Amino acid sequence: MWFQKTLYLKSKSRGCHLITKEIEKQIPDIQNFRIGMANIFITHTSASLCLNENVDPDVRTDMEMALNKIVPENFPYIHTAEGSDDMPAHIKSALFGASLNIPITNGKLNLGTWQGIWLCEHRNYASGRTVVVTLNGEK
Numbered sequence: 001m002w003f004q005k006t007l008y009l010k011s012k013s014r015g016c017h018l019i020t021k022e023i024e025k026q027i028p029d030i031q032n033f034r035i036g037m038a039n040i041f042i043t044h045t046s047a048s049l050c051l052n053e054n055v056d057p058d059v060r061t062d063m064e065m066a067l068n069k070i071v072p073e074n075f076p077y078i079h080t081a082e083g084s085d086d087m088p089a090h091i092k093s094a095l096f097g098a099s100l101n102i103p104i105t106n107g108k109l110n111l112g113t114w115q116g117i118w119l120c121e122h123r124n125y126a127s128g129r130t131v132v133v134t135l136n137g138e139k
Contacts, residue, residue, distance in 0.1 A: 001036075003029050003135040011128045012121045014085075016050065016060035020116040024109065027133050036104040036137015043130045046089035046123050048096035054116025067092050067122075089122030096120055104137050 007026045009019060023040065024030070030038065042049050053059035068088075077087040100117065103110040111117075119129060 001033065001135075001137060001139060003027075003032070005029070005133050007131045007133060009119060009129045009131060011126060012119060014121050014124050014126075015064045016052075017119045017121065018054060018057075018060070018116045019119045020054065020109075020111070023117055023131070023133065027135070030104060030109070030135060031107040032139060033104045033107060033135055033137040034139055035106075036135060038102045038104055038109060039099055039134045039136075040102065040117065041099040041132045041134070042119070043132060044098075045093055046086060047126065047129055048093040048098060048120045048122070049100050049131075050096045050118040050120055051100055051102070051111075051115055052118055054111075054114055060118065063120075067095075067120075071095075083124070085122070085124045092120065092122040104135065 005027060007023065009022060040049060052063070071088045071091045073084050073088050075088075079087045121129075
């Protein structure tokens with residue numbers, strides 16, 4: 001059985017944001033799957049998805065700080081037409097990636113106790129983001 005839905009996430013500030021509940025709320029159809037796989041894909045090149053800590057918000061703050069140290073904005077990038085934060089956003093997106101694969105077990109995402117889905121917003125003034133969720137499995 002297959003299911004696919006495009007989700008729209010509200011605009012978020014730059015940084016790493018826990019969006020697990022926002023995703024789950026928009027895909028109640030997952031309850032129809034006893035076993036399967038969920039692919040979650042972001043359709044943007046300046047934001048990314050990450051599976052990481054879901055309890056302590058300091059981890060998300062530290063991740064943003066580390067990413068800014070690894071990929072500085074004040075580097076002499078050639079691609080600057082969309083602003084000084086755009087090329088660093090593309091690099092950060094490439095580091096984390098555009099999709100996650102998460103097992104489905106008994107109608108729920110089978111995440112570890114401390115795992116959550118993050119939207120990593122790498123732009124200073126981004127609009128909302130689009131995510132495509134594809135479910136595949138058995139009833």
